[in-house]
Amino acid sequence: MPDALPLLEISQLSVNYGGIQAVQSIDLVIHPGEVITLIGANGAGKSTTLRAISRIINIREGQIRYGGQDITRKQAHQVVQLGIAHSPEGRRVLSRQTVLDNLELGAYTRSDRLGIKTDIEYQFCTFPRLAERRHQLAGTLSGGEQQMLAIARALMSRPKLLLLDEPSLGLAPAIVREIFSIIQNLRTTGVTILLVEQNAHLALQHADRGYVLEAGRITLSGKAADLLEDERVKQAYLG
Numbered sequence: 001m002p003d004a005l006p007l008l009e010i011s012q013l014s015v016n017y018g019g020i021q022a023v024q025s026i027d028l029v030i031h032p033g034e035v036i037t038l039i040g041a042n043g044a045g046k047s048t049t050l051r052a053i054s055r056i057i058n059i060r061e062g063q064i065r066y067g068g069q070d071i072t073r074k075q076a077h078q079v080v081q082l083g084i085a086h087s088p089e090g091r092r093v094l095s096r097q098t099v100l101d102n103l104e105l106g107a108y109t110r111s112d113r114l115g116i117k118t119d120i121e122y123q124f125c126t127f128p129r130l131a132e133r134r135h136q137l138a139g140t141l142s143g144g145e146q147q148m149l150a151i152a153r154a155l156m157s158r159p160k161l162l163l164l165d166e167p168s169l170g171l172a173p174a175i176v177r178e179i180f181s182i183i184q185n186l187r188t189t190g191v192t193i194l195l196v197e198q199n200a201h202l203a204l205q206h207a208d209r210g211y212v213l214e215a216g217r218i219t220l221s222g223k224a225a226d227l228l229e230d231e232r233v234k235q236a237y238l239g
Contacts, residue, residue: 008029008066008194010028028211035192037197037200037207037209037224039213047166049213053194054163055074059072083158085161089165090166095137098136099134103149104156106152106157120156127152127182129145129148133145144178144179151164168180180206200237205224207224209224220232220233
């Protein structure tokens with residue numbers, strides 16, 4: 001059962017892109033240890049929500065609380081220091097840097113060199129393919145390997161909350177299964193996950209609860225198992 005105190009609580013969040021309201025007055029709660037998924041069509045505001053949480057973009061209205069603390073006006077690096085990491089859509093690895101360099105840069109807010117070295121080796125144990133390619137330029141990795149690197153890099157900040165944006169995008173089915181197996185294993189280490197995923201069926205299969213975002217508004221929420229059986233969700237996203 002999730003703890004009573006939310007790890008993340010979003011209240012009446014609104015975000016504008018220019019003159020367009022991308023996210024409109026959404027409420028969202030995540031408890032420690034949960035895997036929560038945010039599903040919806042392209043352009044629904046899913047990635048915008050993650051960027052707002054990680055403070056990459058400014059919000060127009062609303063409040064974001066993390067661990068009981070208001071982080072609405074925090075800067076991105078401060079949010080990372082507090083325990084939120086973001087693995088963005090499209091991987092965004094540093095292509096001209098090695099795998100090892102990318103992992104070290106993931107720990108940029110930390111100063112404990114021994115701990116960083118230990119965590120790098122831990123990531124190599126979690127992602128053996130990255131260990132084999134530690135001195136290889138990230139841009140020469142396959143799409144699946146780059147996704148693994150993006151997740152491992154995010155984990156180097158030792159987050160309590162991991163924001164995962166479209167981890168299966170453009171990957172072969174076998175690699176997608178591997179990525180989602182890793183996601184399931186992460187929760188056993190105490191990492192809470194907010195997952196944005198175009199493959200709604202896959203996301204709901206691996207989540208505890210879900211939120212459906214349509215045109216910037218949350219229109220449905222509930223247990224993932226219930227959303228999988230909801231006719232509206234089936235017709236719109238599980239066809």
